[in-house]
Amino acid sequence: MQATHDQRDFQRLLNTLLDKIVALVKPGEPLNLVGIRTRGETLAQRLVPLLHDRGITEIGFGALDITLYRDDLSEIGPRPLVRPTVLDFDIDRRPLILIDDVIFTGRTVRAALDALADFGRPSAVRLAVLVDRGGRELPIQPDAVALSLGELPLDQVVKVKVAERDSYDGVEIERRSSHESHE
Amino acid sequence: MASILIQNGTILDPSQQLQVKRDVLIEHGRITRVDSAIDSKGIKNVIDAAGQYVTPGLIDIHVHFREPGDEEEETIASGSACAVAGGFTTVCCMPNTKPALDNEAQIEFVLRESERVALANVLPVGAITKSREGKELAELASMFQRGAIAFSDDGVGVADSSVMRKALQYIKMFDGLIMQHCEDHQLAGGAMHAGLVSTLLGMPAIPAEAEQLMIARDVLLNRTIGCRYHVQHISSAFSVELIRRAKQDGLPVTAEVAAHHLLLTDESCRTFDTNFKMNPPLRTQADVDACIAGVVEGTIDILATDHAPHLAEEKELEFPYAPFGIIGLEPALALYIKALVTPGHIDWMKLIDMMTVKCAQIVRLPRGTLKEGSVADVTVIDPDLKWTIDKEQFVSKSRNCPFHGWDVIGRATHTIVGGKLKWRLN
Amino acid sequence: MSETRWNRKHLLGLQDLSADEIRFVLDTAHSFKEVSMRSVKKVPALRGRVVVNAFFEDSTRTRMSFSLAAQRLSADVIEFTEKGSSVSKGETLVDTARNIEAMGVDVMIVRHAAAGASELLSRSLKCSIINAGDGAHEHPTQGLLDLYTIRERFGKIEGLKVAIIGDIANSRVARSNIWGLTKMGAEVILVGPATLTPKAFASVGCRISHDLDAVIGEVDVMYMLRVQNERMKSAQFPTVREFTKLYGLTWDRFQRCKKGVFVMHPGPMNRGVEIQSDIADGESSGILKQVENGLAVRMAVLYLVSQSGKAVSADS
Numbered sequence: 035m036q037a038t039h040d041q042r043d044f045q046r047l048l049n050t051l052l053d054k055i056v057a058l059v060k061p062g063e064p065l066n067l068v069g070i071r072t073r074g075e076t077l078a079q080r081l082v083p084l085l086h087d088r089g090i091t092e093i094g095f096g097a098l099d100i101t102l103y104r105d106d107l108s109e110i111g112p113r114p115l116v117r118p119t120v121l122d123f124d125i126d127r128r129p130l131i132l133i134d135d136v137i138f139t140g141r142t143v144r145a146a147l148d149a150l151a152d153f154g155r156p157s158a159v160r161l162a163v164l165v166d167r168g169g170r171e172l173p174i175q176p177d178a179v180a181l182s183l184g185e186l187p188l189d190q191v192v193k194v195k196v197a198e199r200d201s202y203d204g205v206e207i208e209r210r211s212s213h214e215s216h217e
Numbered sequence: 218m219a220s221i222l223i224q225n226g227t228i229l230d231p232s233q234q235l236q237v238k239r240d241v242l243i244e245h246g247r248i249t250r251v252d253s254a255i256d257s258k259g260i261k262n263v264i265d266a267a268g269q270y271v272t273p274g275l276i277d278i279h280v281h282f283r284e285p286g287d288e289e290e291e292t293i294a295s296g297s298a299c300a301v302a303g304g305f306t307t308v309c310c311m312p313n314t315k316p317a318l319d320n321e322a323q324i325e326f327v328l329r330e331s332e333r334v335a336l337a338n339v340l341p342v343g344a345i346t347k348s349r350e351g352k353e354l355a356e357l358a359s360m361f362q363r364g365a366i367a368f369s370d371d372g373v374g375v376a377d378s379s380v381m382r383k384a385l386q387y388i389k390m391f392d393g394l395i396m397q398h399c400e401d402h403q404l405a406g407g408a409m410h411a412g413l414v415s416t417l418l419g420m421p422a423i424p425a426e427a428e429q430l431m432i433a434r435d436v437l438l439n440r441t442i443g444c445r446y447h448v449q450h451i452s453s454a455f456s457v458e459l460i461r462r463a464k465q466d467g468l469p470v471t472a473e474v475a476a477h478h479l480l481l482t483d484e485s486c487r488t489f490d491t492n493f494k495m496n497p498p499l500r501t502q503a504d505v506d507a508c509i510a511g512v513v514e515g516t517i518d519i520l521a522t523d524h525a526p527h528l529a530e531e532k533e534l535e536f537p538y539a540p541f542g543i544i545g546l547e548p549a550l551a552l553y554i555k556a557l558v559t560p561g562h563i564d565w566m567k568l569i570d571m572m573t574v575k576c577a578q579i580v581r582l583p584r585g586t587l588k589e590g591s592v593a594d595v596t597v598i599d600p601d602l603k604w605t606i607d608k609e610q611f612v613s614k615s616r617n618c619p620f621h622g623w624d625v626i627g628r629a630t631h632t633i634v635g636g637k638l639k640w641r642l643n
Numbered sequence: 644m645s646e647t648r649w650n651r652k653h654l655l656g657l658q659d660l661s662a663d664e665i666r667f668v669l670d671t672a673h674s675f676k677e678v679s680m681r682s683v684k685k686v687p688a689l690r691g692r693v694v695v696n697a698f699f700e701d702s703t704r705t706r707m708s709f710s711l712a713a714q715r716l717s718a719d720v721i722e723f724t725e726k727g728s729s730v731s732k733g734e735t736l737v738d739t740a741r742n743i744e745a746m747g748v749d750v751m752i753v754r755h756a757a758a759g760a761s762e763l764l765s766r767s768l769k770c771s772i773i774n775a776g777d778g779a780h781e782h783p784t785q786g787l788l789d790l791y792t793i794r795e796r797f798g799k800i801e802g803l804k805v806a807i808i809g810d811i812a813n814s815r816v817a818r819s820n821i822w823g824l825t826k827m828g829a830e831v832i833l834v835g836p837a838t839l840t841p842k843a844f845a846s847v848g849c850r851i852s853h854d855l856d857a858v859i860g861e862v863d864v865m866y867m868l869r870v871q872n873e874r875m876k877s878a879q880f881p882t883v884r885e886f887t888k889l890y891g892l893t894w895d896r897f898q899r900c901k902k903g904v905f906v907m908h909p910g911p912m913n914r915g916v917e918i919q920s921d922i923a924d925g926e927s928s929g930i931l932k933q934v935e936n937g938l939a940v941r942m943a944v945l946y947l948v949s950q951s952g953k954a955v956s957a958d959s
Binding site: 412413416417418419420421488489530533534535536537538 | 658735736737755757758759760762763767778779780781812813814815818841843844846847
């Protein structure tokens with residue numbers, strides 16, 4: 035296991051992501067922020083007060099569970115628990131930023147886009163991720179990235195740890211064990 | 218007819234209470250000599266029975282061969298083959314065929330077919346009532362004269378008490394025997410034993426009282442008549458008690474029990490596997506224990522399989538709709554050993570007694586003995602042979618057996634009927 | 644959150660499920676309830692899968708509930724209804740089901756009059772089987788939606804006192820609820836005439852009472868079962884009138900119930916027989932909630948049992 039970034043680095047990464055997100059936002063425009071469960075949601079929750087500090091205050095917040103929209107449902111074996119999706123804001127005609135911890139094949143984001151389509155029609159959807167580890171299987175690219183790791187070998191797994199769930203912040207790279215699900 | 222010499226075996230003859238090493242010589246269809254060491258010179262068929270028991274031919278007075286009517290399930294021919302493969306030399310087949318064995322012609326048919334097939338002796342049991350409908354008496358005396366060994370409406374009991382009473386009177390007339398499937402008509406209709414398991418499964422069920430009611434009724438009806446009366450496939454604890462009391466009162470009652478009522482309980486039905494569906498149904502462990510106790514003390518006189526063949530597609534139905542019954546002739550001996558001898562409840566002499574002498578006595582058959590001069594119906598049994606019950610290897614046409622895969626000990630190795638070797642274990 | 648996952652290919656009954664598995668289903672149903680509140684009440688989770696409603700016994704509402712649940716998961720739904728015993732039609736149940744399965748079925752929902760019918764099919768077919776009611780044996784989705792509704796109302800199930808009232812002996816709904824409620828830690832009291840409340844249930848932890856008025860003041864949930872006319876015919880109970888007198892939830896009895904009592908019924912109701920109309924329609928009634936939750940629960944169950952033909956493996 036290789037810890038590439040520890041607690042302090044993590045804060046720097048988050049700030050980098052924040053800067054890039056701010057660059058995407060038009061001043062004075064209402065914004066919707068949707069975190070992809072589960073760690074994307076945690077990151078989005080952290081970003082909201084940071085965005086407030088930068089003067090972006092009108093933020094609708096939501097959490098999206100994409101389990102029911104995955105295209106690889108038949109392959110993931112025993113069903114994990116599906117959590118509710120909560121999008122308590124006006125989705126139509128407003129820009130929406132999807133937040134996730136890691137982007138890999140792009141299938142999670144595709145599922146998220148499908149899910150959003152069932153809820154309404156944002157004026158634009160942008161993607162912000164903490165880590166990009168390459169390995170795309172779909173033509174989907176983030177609009178804001180804090181850390182690019184290039185094309186990581188497929189036998190390696192990138193894990194983002196957040197204090198709210200894992201008791202510490204960090205980014206780790208591990209060799210894939212047989213239990214990992216393909217993200 | 219070629220002679221047969223069985224050497225080096227231990228004869229087990231309950232009719233003479235004899236358990237001793239002896240050779241047995243069979244000539245012209247009869248046992249001509251039983252002696253310490255018989256010279257095999259000049260005899261073509263010599264069987265080395267070292268380490269094995271030589272017993273009178275085993276008898277099963279309760280089997281179902283589905284001929285006429287359901288020949289795809291079993292015929293007299295295939296059933297006879299099952300019998301000898303299980304070590305049985307004589308079986309009595311029940312009349313719930315289609316049409317029923319309720320007249321002379323049908324009785325004659327079975328006897329002739331048995332002769333033609335020439336394996337085990339198949340003796341027909343005639344129906345008590347016409348078409349087994351329980352309303353009018355069948356031609357009982359004529360059937361008896363023709364060769365019906367006993368009478369039964371098996372599959373059902375005679376529901377109407379006045380009809381039963383008349384049947385007892387009529388059959389007593391020629392000292393015949395009634396075998397009753399004891400099940401009160403109104404309490405019938407369920408698919409398994411009425412108890413904890415059936416309640417939890419929500420399955421329609423048959424209370425034990427259904428069996429007890431008819432036993433009690435028949436015993437009472439018979440008190441003033443005294444016809445020979447035999448209770449088939451006993452299954453419940455209080456049924457054994459009722460028989461016990463009736464015998465104490467000096468009534469001519471006998472009873473039989475099947476292997477499955479000594480080995481299995483209604484817990485087996487939890488998986489809804491219809492190989493555990495039979496009538497009377499599997500009951501509780503207390504009932505199993507009471508039946509075993511009944512065997513030990515002699516309240517239950519004999520063992521009988523109630524061999525009931527059904528095809529897989531007939532049994533592969535929803536549990537409440539599937540037909541009752543399992544086959545039993547081929548694994549019977551091993552299962553009786555497992556249930557009674559191995560745990561030490563009874564010894565071999567008593568086991569063979571319950572499978573030979575006592576059966577012969579109940580149906581008044583001059584068999585079940587190895588005395589010199591008697592008809593050579595002989596079974597050779599290896600009591601230590603280990604084998605696994607594999608229903609795919611059965612000679613029966615049917616495969617409905619819940620004991621598939623069971624590891625058992627004890628098996629017939631040679632079955633001799635009327636002085637001829639009809640079956641040998643390969 | 645528990646680490647439980649769902650591993651079962653079939654849902655045949657609640658008797659074999661663990662409390663953790665039941666909780667997992669209820670939690671999953673919670674998410675599916677959210678789907679039913681969106682404007683686009685559909686998710687693509689079962690897209691391309693074929694779900695068959697194989698109802699060999701009448702039922703409109705359960706069938707509709709399953710049908711809608713499957714459609715909300717974007718599955719293709721086939722309806723197959725054939726009343727009457729398969730034996731009388733000449734083709735066995737297994738043959739009929741195999742013929743249906745041959746068309747390419749992923750999940751078969753089976754309702755049948757014989758106990759063990761869905762278990763028989765789970766052994767004979769390759770697809771997933773969901774038991775929608777087999778004789779008097781089990782009706783697991785009903786049990787689950789009842790548990791969900793109780794949990795929704797009280798925030799918990801453990802420690803609650805639930806009375807199930809009426810024809811217990813012949814009720815698959817009662818049995819599934821007995822398993823579900825006892826596993827989740829509720830106290831179950833079975834109330835009904837001696838002919839319809841088998842003593843055997845005491846051995847799995849239920850209390851049995853023949854006097855409704857004696858227990859009415861202590862229960863949190865009054866679960867009323869439907870009175871079926873066939874029972875009168877088979878001498879299990881004299882008349883509807885007497886039944887209502889002894890075991891009906893009349894207005895008078897309702898007044899003597901615990902404050903905050905929750906009244907439930909699996910439907911369809913015999914208004915005025917086992918339950919008074921205004922109680923059924925009143926604030927204490929969870930009857931419509933049961934129906935609403937039934938949809939979410941059935942979506943959850945369909946979603947959970949429909950895995951591919953691959954066996955559950957560690958590698959994903």
